[in-house]
Each structure stands twice: as C-alpha cells, then as structure tokens.
Amino acid sequence: MDAIIRSRAAYVCRSCTRSLQRQSRRSYSSAPAQPDIYDVVCVGGGPAGLSLLTALRANPVTSHLRMALVEAQDLAKIRSWKLPPDRFSNRCSSLTPSSALFLDQIGAWSHLERDRVQAYQEMQVWDGVTGARIEFDWTPGSAPAAGTTIAYMNENLNLTSGLLSRLGELGGVSMFDNAKVERISHGEETEEMDLREWPVVHLSGGKQLSARLLVGADGANSPVRSFAGIEARGWDYNRHGVVATVELEGEGWGGDHAKIAYQRFLPTGPVAMLPLPGNYSTLVWSTTPSNASLLKSLSPKDFIAMVNAAFRLGPTDLEYMHTQGSGQAEEYSWRLEHTPFDYRAVPQTVMGVQEGTVASFPLKLRHADTYIAERVALIGDAAHTIHPLAGQGLNQGQGDVQSLAKTIEYAVSHGQDIGVTMSLEPYVSERYAANHLLLGVCDKLHKLYSVGSGPLVPLRSMGLSAVNALGPLKTFFMNQAAGNGTKVF
Amino acid sequence: MQPSLRHLPRALRTARQGPRAAAAAAQASLRQQPAPSRKLSTTSPAASSSVNETEISHFSALASSWWDPHGPSRPLHLMNPLRHDFIQSCLSSPPPSPSTTTTTTTTNPRYLDVGCGGGIFAESAARLATTHSVTAIDPSATILSVARAHARRDPSLTKNKLVYLNETIESLPLPLPDQDEQPGGFDIVSLFEVLEHVDYPSAFLERVGQFVRPGGWLVLSTIARTWTSWVTTNVVAEDILGVVPPGTHDWYKYINAGELREWFERKNDGGGGREGGRVWGVPRVMGVVFVPGLGWKEVRGSEKVGNYFLGVQRVA
Numbered sequence A: 001m002d003a004i005i006r007s008r009a010a011y012v013c014r015s016c017t018r019s020l021q022r023q024s025r026r027s028y029s030s031a032p033a034q035p036d037i038y039d040v041v042c043v044g045g046g047p048a049g050l051s052l053l054t055a056l057r058a059n060p061v062t063s064h065l066r067m068a069l070v071e072a073q074d075l076a077k078i079r080s081w082k083l084p085p086d087r088f089s090n091r092c093s094s095l096t097p098s099s100a101l102f103l104d105q106i107g108a109w110s111h112l113e114r115d116r117v118q119a120y121q122e123m124q125v126w127d128g129v130t131g132a133r134i135e136f137d138w139t140p141g142s143a144p145a146a147g148t149t150i151a152y153m154n155e156n157l158n159l160t161s162g163l164l165s166r167l168g169e170l171g172g173v174s175m176f177d178n179a180k181v182e183r184i185s186h187g188e189e190t191e192e193m194d195l196r197e198w199p200v201v202h203l204s205g206g207k208q209l210s211a212r213l214l215v216g217a218d219g220a221n222s223p224v225r226s227f228a229g230i231e232a233r234g235w236d237y238n239r240h241g242v243v244a245t246v247e248l249e250g251e252g253w254g255g256d257h258a259k260i261a262y263q264r265f266l267p268t269g270p271v272a273m274l275p276l277p278g279n280y281s282t283l284v285w286s287t288t289p290s291n292a293s294l295l296k297s298l299s300p301k302d303f304i305a306m307v308n309a310a311f312r313l314g315p316t317d318l319e320y321m322h323t324q325g326s327g328q329a330e331e332y333s334w335r336l337e338h339t340p341f342d343y344r345a346v347p348q349t350v351m352g353v354q355e356g357t358v359a360s361f362p363l364k365l366r367h368a369d370t371y372i373a374e375r376v377a378l379i380g381d382a383a384h385t386i387h388p389l390a391g392q393g394l395n396q397g398q399g400d401v402q403s404l405a406k407t408i409e410y411a412v413s414h415g416q417d418i419g420v421t422m423s424l425e426p427y428v429s430e431r432y433a434a435n436h437l438l439l440g441v442c443d444k445l446h447k448l449y450s451v452g453s454g455p456l457v458p459l460r461s462m463g464l465s466a467v468n469a470l471g472p473l474k475t476f477f478m479n480q481a482a483g484n485g486t487k488v489f
Numbered sequence B: 001m002q003p004s005l006r007h008l009p010r011a012l013r014t015a016r017q018g019p020r021a022a023a024a025a026a027q028a029s030l031r032q033q034p035a036p037s038r039k040l041s042t043t044s045p046a047a048s049s050s051v052n053e054t055e056i057s058h059f060s061a062l063a064s065s066w067w068d069p070h071g072p073s074r075p076l077h078l079m080n081p082l083r084h085d086f087i088q089s090c091l092s093s094p095p096p097s098p099s100t101t102t103t104t105t106t107t108n109p110r111y112l113d114v115g116c117g118g119g120i121f122a123e124s125a126a127r128l129a130t131t132h133s134v135t136a137i138d139p140s141a142t143i144l145s146v147a148r149a150h151a152r153r154d155p156s157l158t159k160n161k162l163v164y165l166n167e168t169i170e171s172l173p174l175p176l177p178d179q180d181e182q183p184g185g186f187d188i189v190s191l192f193e194v195l196e197h198v199d200y201p202s203a204f205l206e207r208v209g210q211f212v213r214p215g216g217w218l219v220l221s222t223i224a225r226t227w228t229s230w231v232t233t234n235v236v237a238e239d240i241l242g243v244v245p246p247g248t249h250d251w252y253k254y255i256n257a258g259e260l261r262e263w264f265e266r267k268n269d270g271g272g273g274r275e276g277g278r279v280w281g282v283p284r285v286m287g288v289v290f291v292p293g294l295g296w297k298e299v300r301g302s303e304k305v306g307n308y309f310l311g312v313q314r315v316a
Ligand SMILES: Cc1cc2nc3c(=O)[nH]c(=O)nc-3n(C[C@H](O)[C@H](O)[C@H](O)COP(=O)(O)OP(=O)(O)OC[C@H]3O[C@@H](n4cnc5c(N)ncnc54)[C@H](O)[C@@H]3O)c2cc1C
Pocket: A043, A044, A045, A046, A047, A048, A049, A070, A071, A072, A073, A092, A093, A094, A095, A156, A179, A180, A181, A217, A218, A219, A220, A223, A241, A242, A243, A284, A361, A379, A380, A381, A382, A388, A390, A391, A392, A393, A394, A395, A396, A397
C-alpha cells in the first residue's frame, strides 16, 4: 500500500498526495499504520542471517518471497571491508568442506577474497599434561589421498562481506541496517485480516515490519528468542577465548600445500594455532578470565613468549609465568633451554603479533529448548553457543541455514504457510539432535582436559578416554572431510 | 493380524449402520478373512444427498481444533504435502493415448475441493504460485466458519484465490460450457478423506465427476477396507495412539482401490464419453502408511492395506 501511494505520488501533485494519504489513513483508522508485510524478516546480519537470505534468494522456488534484513551494525562498512594482504582480522572461523560446499551452491563462495582463505590438511592435537597425542588420521584402508582438506580458515568478515556482495548481486532483500530491534509485538485484527499471531518488529526510527516468519539470527543474546519465550539453557565456562593474529617464522612445517592446525589441551583450556595464508596464523586460547586479562595487558614481546610457551612448556611453567606482570620473554628463553620437546611436533615459533588483534570473548554453552515457535525460527548462535575448541560454532549455523532453507523450500512448493510450526518442524528434527550431540562432545572434551591431576589424567595418557570421548568428534571431522572433501577452488 | 473378539463390543458401539453390519463384522472376524466386498450402490433416495448427518455433526464437533497442529487433525496436516506430490505425479504422467486432444493440462489450474473441512488442502492449493483459484465446499457450516476465519490469518489468501461455499456436491450448480462451447469444469477436483464418510458413494462420485473438465483430474484419498485398516484406524489410531478421536471412522464405509478402479472402468462401458469413447483414463493409485513420529510414507502395494491416493483423468 505504501508503495502504491509512493508510486502514485510521482504522478500526482503534492496536495493530492496528501489527500490520498489522508483517505487511506481514514479507512484503517483502527490501526496506526498499514502493516508492512514480509514473508521473512531476519534479525541479525551475521554469518547465519546473511547465508539464509542468500540461500532463499538464490533458489528459484523461494526467491519470490518478500524478505527483509534487520541489522544493528552499518552494513556498508562490512560490504567495503578491505585489509592489505599481510593483515588479518582476529575473528576467524574454520569452515568445514560441507559449509564451503553449501556457500558455493548458493553462489557466495566466489565472492570471498579467496587468497585470504587458507585450507589445512592436517591436525595435531595433544594432551598438555601427559603429552599423549590424539591422532586424527584415517582408519587403515579408508585413507583418502593425502592432502584432503579438513577445513578452511577464514576471517568472519571475509565471509560476511562476501555474502553481502552476493546478496547485492541477487538483490530483492529490503535492508534495514543501523537499525536496532526495539521491541517485537504481535499484529492486529482488521476487517480484512487477522494478524494477531504475526510478529511485528519495531525498529529504532519507528519502522514496523510484520513477519510471516521471523528468523532470529541475532546471536547469543537473541532478542527474537526472548520474544518467542524460548529458554536457552547451559552454563558459562568461566573461561575466555583470547584471539590474536600472529606471524610465524615460516609458512609451516609442511609448506604451503600441507598446512597444519595445532591444538594443545592445557588444564586451563585448549590453545589452538590455526593457519592463515603465508606465515600468518590465528590464535584461539581458552583460559581463565584472569589469565586472559593478563595476556591482553602484556607487551607484544611478552605476549609472543607466552604463546610460544603455551605450545612448548609444561603446565607448571605456564602457571608461574601467568603470575608475572611482565618479563615473560626472558623467563621463556630460560625455561625453554631446560624443556626437551620435538620442535617439528609444535607450530613454528611465533615472531610477531599484529597490532590491535589481541582480544577476548567469554565462553559459554547454551542450547535453546527448541528452535521454533509459531512464526519464529532460530538459527546460528541464537539457537546454540558452543565451546570454540572444535571450531564448530559457525559451521553449526551453516548447517541450520541449509536445513531451514530446505524446509522453507519444501513448504513453499507444497503450498504450506512457511511460518507455522507444522511447516517448521522438519528443521528442528533435522538439526536439534545433531547440534546437541556436538555441543555435548565439545563440552565433555573441555571438561575431560580441564583437570591437571586426578584419576582421569592417567587414563588420558593411555589414550583410552581420549579415544572414547573423541569417537563422535573424530568421525564427524573425518566424515566432513571424506564426504565433501572436494576442493571448492 | 485380526481384531480380537475383545474389540468387538467396541466395533458394535461405533458401527452406526445397525445390527446388520455389526453381524457381518462378527461373522467376518470369525471367518478370519477380509471383509465382504462393498457394492457401490447406485441407488440413492430421490431427494438425493450424500450427506450423513451423524458424520457432519461428528466433524462439526472437531471444528475448533481443526488447525491445532497437535490436535486430532494432525494426520491430515501431515498428509497434506503428499497430496501435492501425488497431484504433480498425476499431472506429469504420460497422456493415455497420443490422439487424445482434451488432455492438455493448464498451467494455472482451477481447483474444486469437495469436503474441504477446515481448509488444510484448500489453503495450500491457493497458496501455490501457479494456482488460478480454489473453490472449496463442505456441508458443515460450523467447519466452514473455522475455515474462513483461518484464511483471514494469511493475507495472501485473497478472495479471488480462495472461496469457501457451504454447499453439497448435489446443491452446487454444474459447470457451464465456456464461451467457445468447450465443456466447463475444474482442472483438479479433490476429494480427500471424504469418500469414507458419505452415503451412496456411487451416486456421489458420479456427481463429483461431472465437475471435472475433460482433460482434468479427479484426485482422492481414502482408506481401504481390510482387517489391517480396521485395526489401524479403529483400534490403533482411535484407541491406542489417540491420533484421531473415537468415532471418526466407520470401517463399513471404506472402499477398496480395486473397487474404485472397477467403478471407473464400468463408467467407460458402453461409451459414456461424448464421442462414444471412454470417460475416464486408467486410475493411478499410491498406497501410504502413517508411521507415528515420522508421518506419512509411500509404501508400494499398501493401498490394499490402508490409506491410498487415487487419481484419474477425465479423458472426455
Ligand atoms: C573466540 C571464538 C572463536 C571462534 N572460532 C570459531 C571457529 O573456528 N569456527 C566456527 O565455526 N566458529 C567459531 N566461533 C563461533 C562463531 O564466531 C559464531 O558461531 C558465529 O559468529 C555465529 O554467527 P551468527 O550469525 O549466528 O551470530 P553473530 O555473528 O553473533 O551475528 C548476530 C548479528 O545480529 C546482530 N544483532 C544482535 N541483536 C540485534 C538487534 N537487537 N537488532 C539488530 N541486530 C542485532 C548483531 O549485530 C550481529 O551482526 C568462535 C567464537 C569465539 C567466541
């Protein structure tokens, strides 16, 4: 209706337009404004929300749906995001081959800056207390050709900016950015229609959007989830994830074509070094909040020493170094001389840290009781937040998107109302158990390795518990690589 | 599996066709074999109506819960997508003979949904982008008011896409030829889960068929009359699982796929068609099974056992 009046206004004099508007207002005097009706309103333009809209627009069955995106941040900044080739953002995620394949299917993968994406083919994971290695290799007989990609390391901004570029190419989505959701209410009943079950999203600035299906892609503190009255249960780990972009002495022990991801389980939490292009790597170090704030306060020289120590020294050495306000660099070189280790079994030495990239995020586990309510669906971190030790958070979101897009496609092609729980049920049944399993595995891994002593530790060195706990995770990783191990570029 | 005698008193209670049918059931159960064949009686009372008042009041009582996804109509909701798949498989099936000229299917079909209930199928058909329009009829005014109220919840279901009429197939005026003297009628006439609830099914089907334009399709779903269906619908679905309320099904009204095939074939005898040829093509049948927790699944050959779809093209 809005659009009709506006398009007429182009041909009609101002005063006539005013009377036209007055007329239309009079006929809906009960409602403050004629509802602006969308089939899909997605709150949150992070990796999950942008992927969903792209998937729906890229599919001819769903492309005619009227869609809107609401995002608090300035999307123009993300769209025009650009860094020189030797600088990397500190928020990186590993994309599994199946996530990459999905992004390729919806036409987004080619919009990523590909020379900023780094594939890796090997994982080295070990117990920081006992030194026992957890082998992520193939069961004999099923070994695929060497060089199979396990995952791709990628900056989150490279992904979101690529998705925005693809969405721009597809067009047709109303973008409301720099717009916070102020409140979500329900629609009204008028003479012609009954929208009392339709969510209405009120934006800062007064705009109102009525949604046949409201998608919560609005992250861990999802306002959409609160609106739907869906409880998210879980706990805080009392750990922070310290991230940083670091420069190593070389491009890795395997060279450019056999990149390795490293993760060492320390009693305070796992520390991971994940390869980026060239000599660069991204660090994810889960540790106590006080250790995290110490790490953030250190000079680059001392920070680098701590990172190198984290992969080489014993837990007691590390514990001591965390009590020092400064001087870790000297402490490290002294202690390193007295610590025997196989230098080729750990990441190459860190030489530098990029300015302004050391940051930390609180870690928690949350799982929503369900992902759907009448005219509401949750995806990504709005539905679940996972410990980052397996690098699965964003990938779970991609799995959600793929499943929800498929569910919506099925509903549209069968004439179902895409907003009702009846249509959305397949999405929950496909994703809930799978996500729950992964949340549980990562949680148990965290707990199993969070102890420095006690009955679990000797078991760990025997590799027994490790193998058992890792069973589903190993299978998961290996299946990801095996099933969809095709290189996307 | 045969119903144990323990269930018989219940059968007697739910059987609304009087002692004759109940006695037949008892007899049949003793013989341990599928039920007697059902004659699709062509004789109907002069003031013809297919409507059985007991059936109508039964469904009217369910009206308020019709759209509750976890209510008694859940199996219908779950079955709905399959109906569209089945219709698609009918529309894309090869024409009966190359010379048939009337089989051109329109790209923007007009639907007539007979016994539409709360509108589960009618709404979904109207929402499809290709649909020209849907006319949906039901003898129960109570259910239709639920259907109309529900359609208002979706602004895309405008009045020119979806119309509900409180009519029986007998009271609905027959379609008139269009301007080019081509016979009128609907491209798709649907009859989902209705046949097992009507009196005089033969006269009813005869009338329903007249609303299908030559080249169009009559598509229906119903339940076969076998001991398995007796157990699954009357004992398992109504009593044990409670997925449908007791009294929904009167097993004696079930019609088997074979009986329907025969019925359509008989209509072709003696050339009921306009040029003395066939009226109906060869029916397509798909058996489906309700798996609790999973929904409806196509199972080959299961039309002999329980629920099935049947689609038949009107060739002339
Ligand atoms: C230290 C760390 C390391 C990680 N490493 C990995 C990894 O290696 N691999 C991996 O797969 N995952 C990883 N993750 C997880 C990953 O970052 C998240 O799972 C992912 O970003 C979630 O995407 P999302 O789109 O669901 O939510 P978000 O990225 O949180 O996006 C939510 C969006 O909603 C917007 N929003 C929120 N509220 C409102 C509102 N009221 N109005 C308007 N807009 C709003 C926000 O501005 C934001 O843009 C890591 C996480 C952490 C903390």
